[in-house]
Amino acid sequence: MTLPKDTKPGAGSTPPPALSARLRRWLPVAALVLLMALGFAFGLHETLTLSNLIMQRQELAGFVGAHLGVALATYLGLYAIAVSLSFPGASLLTIAGGFLFGWVLGGVATVIGATIGACAVFLVARSSFGELLTDRAGPFLARLAEGFRKDAFHYLLFLRLTPIFPFWLVNIAPAIFRMPLPAYALATFVGIVPGTFAFTFIGSGLDSVIAAQEAANPGCAAAGNCRIDVSALVTPQLLAAFFALGLASLIPLVLKKLRTR
Numbered sequence: 182m183t184l185p186k187d188t189k190p191g192a193g194s195t196p197p198p199a200l201s202a203r204l205r206r207w208l209p210v211a212a213l214v215l216l217m218a219l220g221f222a223f224g225l226h227e228t229l230t231l232s233n234l235i236m237q238r239q240e241l242a243g244f245v246g247a248h249l250g251v252a253l254a255t256y257l258g259l260y261a262i263a264v265s266l267s268f269p270g271a272s273l274l275t276i277a278g279g280f281l282f283g284w285v286l287g288g289v290a291t292v293i294g295a296t297i298g299a300c301a302v303f304l305v306a307r308s309s310f311g312e313l314l315t316d317r318a319g320p321f322l323a324r325l326a327e328g329f330r331k332d333a334f335h336y337l338l339f340l341r342l343t344p345i346f347p348f349w350l351v352n353i354a355p356a357i358f359r360m361p362l363p364a365y366a367l368a369t370f371v372g373i374v375p376g377t378f379a380f381t382f383i384g385s386g387l388d389s390v391i392a393a394q395e396a397a398n399p400g401c402a403a404a405g406n407c408r409i410d411v412s413a414l415v416t417p418q419l420l421a422a423f424f425a426l427g428l429a430s431l432i433p434l435v436l437k438k439l440r441t442r
Contacts, residue, residue: 213305217266229263229270234277235391245281253282257294264298267349271295272380279384288374288381295377296370299352303365306356329358334368335434341372343427375426 234241245252260274278287329336333355340351355365 213266213302217268220266220268229268229273231273231276234273234280238280238388238391241281253286253290256281256287257290257297260291260294261298261301264295264348264352265301267302267352271348275377275380276384276387279381280387281384284378284382284385287384288378291377291381292370292374295373296366299348299369300362300366302349302352303356303362306353307359329355330360332434333358333360334364335430337365337368338372338430339427341369342375342430344376372430 256278260271260278262268263271263274275287275291278291281287282290337351337355337360340346340354
């Protein structure tokens with residue numbers, strides 16, 4: 182028995198290759214956007230407040246003291262998820278890490294969690310729309326991408342060290358320029374170390390600030406209305422130091438161009 186010429190076994194049972202490729206390309210970013218929308222819809226971003234941290238500090242500190250490994254792994258996972266979903270309040274979460282675990286242990290866990298979350302966003306962006314945008318880029322963006330790829334590590338290190346560009350944007354931009362994942366992960370890990378440890382150091386001293394507020398306004402910690410301005414803790418001198426570190430990361434690029442000339 183022969184089949185008609187216009188009939189193939191299994192015809193209509195699988196989607197066309199082009200449609201299947203598009204689904205594979207856009208499914209990760211769709212899942213990420215859906216999770217992000219659900220997080221905002223349930224108000225998870227509103228729980229990352231200094232008031233909640235102050236009110237629950239005793240319970241959190243007790244849990245950390247009794248189950249340090251579990252608490253540290255939970256914090257690391259939550260930080261990675263928060264970064265991958267581009268949730269606001271990363272600075273506050275970093276301060277919480279220093280407050281709960283100390284500036285050394287909290288800083289290490291934060292750097293690892295942030296790097297994992299950033300790499301997740303990078304991979305989603307690269308697989309979904311990074312290649313598409315690069316292929317359709319004009320001559321200017323093509324030249325910019327080529328220059329970025331030549332010294333991608335130092336450029337990304339500069340972007341990580343200087344607190345000018347949003348963290349989520351820096352996660353996505355290298356994917357458009359087809360930066361290799363190992364270089365991206367290393368530049369991210371190294372670049373966020375100074376800022377992370379600065380904020381965890383601030384968090385490690387938060388208990389003394391709360392004690393001073395309690396002395397001036399008894400009961401404010403339990404009520405969650407202690408007047409602590411996190412933005413006031415981030416001084417212009419600290420930001421200037423980050424910017425100076427970012428400029429220092431560009432020194433190898435300047436020396437390389439001088440040598441070629």
